[in-house]
Amino acid sequence: MLVFIAENFILSENRTYIISKVGDDAYHGIYGTFSTIAMGSVFFGYFKKVKNAQPMLWNISQSAPLLAKIGSFVCMSIGLGMISQMPPKIQIPVHYASSTDVQQLATSAAATADLPEEIVEKGWKVRCPFDFTDNKDTNSPVHGLERITRHPGLWSFGLLGLGNALLVPSLPQRLWLSMPLMVALVGGAHTDSRFRRGMGGTLSKEYDEATSNIPFLALLSGRQGNVVDKLQDFAEEVKPLNLALAVGVSGLWVLRKGGGVKIPSLR
Secondary structure (H helix, E strand, O other): OHHHHHHHHHHHHOHHHHHHHHOHHHHHHHHHHHHHHHHHHHHHHHHHHHOOOOOEOOOOOOOOOHHHHHHHHHHHHHHHHHHHOOOOEEOOOEEEEOHHHHHHHHHHOOOHHHOOHHHHOOEEEEOOOEEOOOOOOOOOOOOHHHHOOOOHHHHHHHHHHHHHHOOOOEHHHHHHHHHHHHHHHHHHHHHHHHHHOOOOOOOOHHHHHHOOOOOOHHHHOOOOOOHHHHHHHHHHHOOHHHHHHHHHHHHHHHHHHHOOOOOOOOO
16 A cells, blocks of 8 residues: 555655656556556555565454444444545425415515415325535535545545454554545645646645545634634535445444444345
């Protein structure tokens, strides 16, 4: 994993120089080739040298300690929770249209006759299971996951790795599974550094000051404004059913992989 981090760091830091010498297409070919080789060595090392390797923190046939399960559940819930906020908002596919809903729609339309026929009358209605509307506040430089971190994809991957690491007794395997967290920390910081210099992207001063690489740092440090107010804004921006599904899956995963409670296999 350290080879993968170093390879990406070297190639991305020297991106402009390499492209000036070999061209953009050749650069991406080189980058892809070395990344593939590096990742191949990572997985080869895992299955041949790391998985279930000594020393063990507890017997492999025993369930994980309670504190390890709790820590794993927290990490998995945050990691999957961030991923769950990326797709459209999930909503219950049926809802009851009350007379208040109809009145509000009628007020916004020129006349009741302008409303779709199926919602003029109150009652149970079928709707799309995904809500594609966005309540983004255009007056704020950050919204949703951006309030947590500039790199939600990296950190969700890292937290999922750490969550799984806490459930395994093998110390080398635990270390290996924790390495994506280092990738998120180092990779996110390096990406920000390059973007600040205009290498491969941009990072405006306003956005930089209002966000952070490390999750929740900008939000809880007051860089986005009053902490209590911004936490309330964040709570309103969260997609609740998406988050609930992520937390539920995390709980089932910890129970199954951590031992102690047998979850039937899907196979």
